[in-house]
Amino acid sequence: MTDKELFEELSYKRKNVYEEITDEQKAEMLALCDEYREFLDAGKTERECVSKAIEMAKANGFVPLAEKGALKAGDKVYVINRNKNILLAIIGSEDIDEGINLVGAHIDSPRLDLKQNPLYESTGMALLKTHYYGGIKKYQWTAIPLAIHGVIFTKDGERVTLNIGENESDPVFCITDLLPHLAKDQMTKKMTEGIEGENLNILIGGIPLKSDDVSEKVKFAVLKLLNERYGIRERDFLSAEIEIVPAFKARNVGLDESFIGAYGQDDRVCAFTTLKAALDTEAPKKTAAALLVDKEEIGSMGNTGMLSAFMEMTVAEIIEKIKGECTVTEYNRVIRNSVCMSSDVGAAVDPNYESVSEKKNAAFAGCGMILMKYTGARGKSDSSDASAEFLYEIEKIMDDNGVIWQTGELGKVDQGGGGTIAQYVANLNMDVIDCGVPVLSMHAPFEITAKSDVYMAYKSYAAFYGNR
Ligand code: MN
């Protein structure tokens, strides 16, 4: 063995997925990514992602858990929580006491929510006031086409689903920004202050209604349109949940089409690949579960977030339907033996901003799935910090099943950071590893992932479900 060979044998180096996979795998990757782009276009809100997940689950033989009496090995079930959170499970052949193999991802993404009383008229235009959701760079949301998605109840209790701006024939909406000619003061502000939260107002109309009695003629015209088309009144907004998201579709990016650009890839890239892996899992040894949660971007709080008792209650129900009962001891045993891949996107090293990353430990787009011992910020705060034992076990499953993976610390030690749902799952007394897909322009209206990493994420979850 030459020194060069020995060095290669002894040292660690990340790999580029494209250099490792076969032509057959490339074809599989492209087909998966075509389907992924469709998923992104169909699921721009957590509610839409749940609807799409149900549709896909049903087509793959899953049934609502409530419809099942007793559960047996091979059964495929799902439970929906308030239309924003879903758990799918495939019952394993082993005793459930041996634990569950769980993959968790989130399906909420940064966006602009309408305020409760959003509609107003100013300077001959009608606008909607918003309150942003999650960590956004506000300037990125101005001067781009936006769509309106959401649920609103009419006076008579009819539930209206809004989806305006996605079809080619639909109008879109927009937040206007100041022209550079008059932006002298704005341009000298700090970027955090350049666009203010109260200025994220959506342009929704501009034709005044001819009327002698009403002063707000444009607002009046918009209200009439809303009433004619959807049967809603201004008051109905008070209870509505309406999300403003980018109106553009998921696209291939690059001459070689190596990337996918789309809104909401954090964390729908992990949600989609988790879902696909679960749907493709037949007769696993351990019970396999996929959990898609809401509210991660605002701290995992609430009854549809990771901190909700939904997962625990659902696991208890599954145990009861397998065993006939679920005692506290029984439940504790199952949870203690369960493990989780907490799948969320990581930061890919950006060629325009290389200096924020420490490149020995950062993730690179195209170099595969990220497996992270810890996330967090300022000394690993808000991290679950996986154990050596568990990391080794997962890494071995990945290696044995041809999954190409890399490490992926989120930025230099003192640069910042971020948490995921991993800490909350770990608090239940499970082993948890942070993992996911590297993303460029994370939280921007148009985020970038490498197709090869999307493919490796799918393969990693499938390997976990099928081999642990
Ligand atoms: Mn995320």
Ligand code: MN
């Ligand atoms: Mn995020």
